Amino acid sequence: MIKMEQMNKIYRPHSNPVHALRDVSLHIEIGDFVAVMGPSGSGKSTLMNVMGCLDTPSSGAYWLGGVEVSSMNSDQLATVRNRKIGFVFQNYNLLPRMTALRNVELPMLYAGVEKEERKARALDCIDRVGMLDRIHHRPSELSGGQCQRIAIARALVNNPDIILADEPTGNLDSITSMEIMNIFRSLHQEHTTIVLVTHEEDIAAFARRVVHFRDGQLIKDEILNPPLTEPVKGGEDI
Numbered sequence: 001m002i003k004m005e006q007m008n009k010i011y012r013p014h015s016n017p018v019h020a021l022r023d024v025s026l027h028i029e030i031g032d033f034v035a036v037m038g039p040s041g042s043g044k045s046t047l048m049n050v051m052g053c054l055d056t057p058s059s060g061a062y063w064l065g066g067v068e069v070s071s072m073n074s075d076q077l078a079t080v081r082n083r084k085i086g087f088v089f090q091n092y093n094l095l096p097r098m099t100a101l102r103n104v105e106l107p108m109l110y111a112g113v114e115k116e117e118r119k120a121r122a123l124d125c126i127d128r129v130g131m132l133d134r135i136h137h138r139p140s141e142l143s144g145g146q147c148q149r150i151a152i153a154r155a156l157v158n159n160p161d162i163i164l165a166d167e168p169t170g171n172l173d174s175i176t177s178m179e180i181m182n183i184f185r186s187l188h189q190e191h192t193t194i195v196l197v198t199h200e201e202d203i204a205a206f207a208r209r210v211v212h213f214r215d216g217q218l219i220k221d222e223i224l225n226p227p228l229t230e231p232v233k234g235g236e237d238i
């Protein structure tokens with residue numbers, strides 16, 4: 001699914017360069033659940049931005065689903081982002097004037113999905129995160145955990161190959177964090193590929209694999225949980 005080889009990212013290469021990623025080689029299989037850990041400034045968000053085609057590496061290669069994306073132009077990257085990647089951010093990034101339903105419909109609008117189907121797919125994804133009773137609420141009328149559920153629904157609507165989440169529980173209390181992590185766990189059980197940045201050990205514990213960064217380098221790659229064999233049914237959040 002994801003194959004990065006000897007990837008480097010240097011911000012501001014011509015004045016005060018910051019070497020944010022150093023020779024990072026990372027392979028992620030379809031259906032895996034990977035947590036990214038490391039101190040502040042170690043390159044985690046930079047990695048996610050490159051992985052999510054929001055930014056390009058300075059050198060090295062990046063294949064996403066067998067396609068070389070490291071040399072694509074910005075229009076091509078935007079298409080890849082919209083079709084293949086679902087993003088979840090720490091601060092939810094919902095549009096404040098739009099209802100939950102409209103927020104979830106938005107990526108489908110960019111993808112050119114018809115109105116009826118947009119609504120049907122949005123409602124289905126909102127149902128998966130247990131938020132059908134809040135579809136007409138605006139973000140300011142929702143709790144943080146509810147906003148994050150809506151953001152996850154939005155990330156799911158275009159059936160992405162991969163979900164990228166940068167500290168999705170960073171603004172949430174511990175109980176709400178566990179509820180959100182149960183949603184990610186269920187998505188993993190449905191074979192969605194997930195890469196999630198966190199500072200917390202108990203959040204990383206939901207993943208199958210944890211990669212640790214320091215000073216832009218991948219310093220440790222550990223398997224926490226055995227790979228899934230059969231999808232686990234019932235008893236989950238979604």
Ligand SMILES: Nc1ncnc2c1ncn2[C@@H]1O[C@H](COP(=O)(O)OP(=O)(O)OP(=O)(O)O)[C@@H](O)[C@H]1O
Pocket residue numbers: 011012018019020038039040041042043044045046047
């Ligand atoms: N747009 C940018 N321009 C210049 N330097 C940047 C830029 N974005 C990040 N950096 C630098 O790159 C390094 C890695 O930053 P990054 O945001 O990837 O760290 P992080 O591991 O996500 O940290 P945190 O845990 O605080 O979110 C840092 O030294 C940061 O200052």
Ligand SMILES: [Mg+2]
Pocket residue numbers: 044045046166
């Ligand atoms: Mg970060």
